[in-house]
Amino acid sequence: MLDYIVVGLGLAGISFCERLERNNKSFVAVSDNSQTSSIVAGGLYNPVILKRFTLAWKAQEQLEKAIPFYQGLEEKLKIKLDFKVPVLRRFASVEEQNLWYEAADQKVLSSFLSTRLVQNENPMVDAPFSFGEVLGTGRIDTATLLKSYANYLMEQQLFLEETFDYNALKISKEHVEYKSIEARQIVFAEGFGIKHNPYFKYLPLNGTKGELLTIKAPALLESRVIKSSVFIIPLGDDLYRVGATYKWQDKSNIPTQEAKSELLQKLDTFLTCNYEVVNHVAGIRPTVADRRPLVGRHPEHGNLYVLNGFGSRGVMIAPFAAEQLFAAIKQKEPISEEMDISRFTKKYFERSD
Numbered sequence: 369m370l371d372y373i374v375v376g377l378g379l380a381g382i383s384f385c386e387r388l389e390r391n392n393k394s395f396v397a398v399s400d401n402s403q404t405s406s407i408v409a410g411g412l413y414n415p416v417i418l419k420r421f422t423l424a425w426k427a428q429e430q431l432e433k434a435i436p437f438y439q440g441l442e443e444k445l446k447i448k449l450d451f452k453v454p455v456l457r458r459f460a461s462v463e464e465q466n467l468w469y470e471a472a473d474q475k476v477l478s479s480f481l482s483t484r485l486v487q488n489e490n491p492m493v494d495a496p497f498s499f500g501e502v503l504g505t506g507r508i509d510t511a512t513l514l515k516s517y518a519n520y521l522m523e524q525q526l527f528l529e530e531t532f533d534y535n536a537l538k539i540s541k542e543h544v545e546y547k548s549i550e551a552r553q554i555v556f557a558e559g560f561g562i563k564h565n566p567y568f569k570y571l572p573l574n575g576t577k578g579e580l581l582t583i584k585a586p587a588l589l590e591s592r593v594i595k596s597s598v599f600i601i602p603l604g605d606d607l608y609r610v611g612a613t614y615k616w617q618d619k620s621n622i623p624t625q626e627a628k629s630e631l632l633q634k635l636d637t638f639l640t641c642n643y644e645v646v647n648h649v650a651g652i653r654p655t656v657a658d659r660r661p662l663v664g665r666h667p668e669h670g671n672l673y674v675l676n677g678f679g680s681r682g683v684m685i686a687p688f689a690a691e692q693l694f695a696a697i698k699q700k701e702p703i704s705e706e707m708d709i710s711r712f713t714k715k716y717f718e719r720s721d
């Protein structure tokens with residue numbers, strides 16, 4: 369009898385498996401490649417919402433968990449994951465500069481928004497109104513993390529690479545059974561794949577498609593992230609990620625010409641050098657109507673749990689939410705009300721299927 373089965377090995381699933389390992393719990397992870405959000409993600413962690421210059425929800429608390437979490441993974445997996453890199457917000461006007469300074473004056477934001485105006489010294493970037501610098505930012509190489517973590521579990525035979533068959537799950541009061549595996553609890557972390565989960569599909573997860581390009585731009589020579597109408601994220605070797613789009617209708621992981629054109633058009637408003645597009649990816653962000661994660665226990669089955677709904681901020685939220693879920697299961701500690709799926713229990717009992 370195992371302690372846990374974890375379904376889905378994106379940022380959510382990995383964060384939960386890590387909680388389990390660090391607490392000496394036995395588990396097996398089951399995952400496929402049907403969702404790509406964590407693999408294609410830009411991987412940025414940034415506590416500030418750069419459209420409105422406000423602090424993201426619980427950003428400080430999340431960062432405090434996230435940084436040591438990824439550092440621990442770097443040591444354990446012996447790979448580089450956390451690339452500390454400043455984020456420069458390109459100003460479009462003097463008004464925006466003033467809004468930035470007003471925001472930087474606020475107590476909650478003062479440690480994240482630099483009050484020094486960063487003049488543009490890169491001839492390949494058009495930025496007549498300069499930049500504001502966000503502090504405490506960086507990029508997690510999520511693709512490397514996912515691959516290395518799956519390999520790490522595989523070596524210990526703790527990973528089943530398959531699509532979870534919900535029909536094969538037997539639930540009893542004390543435990544669950546999946547094929548030949550018995551476990552005390554099961555945690556579902558399937559990202560947008562939750563739509564196929566008969567136990568949790570009542571939750572209002574919408575999904576927002578995002579697409580990213582990788583460009584090669586040898587003349588750009590930029591080492592910082594630039595945020596204008598799109599992000600430019602340096603990867604090294606003259607490669608940069610450019611993104612991302614937000615689309616609410618199309619729920620496929622297939623890259624589109626429309627998104628590519630949109631990204632290139634935005635890029636060309638402030639990038640003046642030549643470049644070549646070398647890659648194009650897409651994924652569905654697990655976004656929720658009220659923009660808060662979906663964490664907690666099933667309304668009827670006491671040994672079924674969900675860890676989902678990280679939207680466009682999985683890098684920072686995942687370690688924080690996974691820790692809360694684990695504490696809730698193990699020590700019966702309450703989950704933050706804003707994340708707890710009990711806010712949607714009414715929907716469960718009103719569902720029609």
Ligand SMILES: Cc1cc2nc3c(=O)[nH]c(=O)nc-3n(C[C@H](O)[C@H](O)[C@H](O)COP(=O)(O)OP(=O)(O)OC[C@H]3O[C@@H](n4cnc5c(N)ncnc54)[C@H](O)[C@@H]3O)c2cc1C
Nearest residue numbers: 376378380400402403406410411412532559561578682683
């Ligand atoms: C273009 C783009 C850019 C982004 N940029 C950033 C960024 O810069 N910073 C940031 O913090 N966030 C970013 N995000 C958001 C971030 O990627 C998500 O918040 C996060 O990856 C969600 O992780 P997850 O584990 O919940 O879901 P997922 O990454 O979708 O992982 C779920 C896993 O479960 C598997 N699965 C699903 N159903 C089943 C099943 N039935 N059986 C077995 N396995 C199953 C899937 O295949 C997948 O492996 C971005 C997203 C996109 C699309």
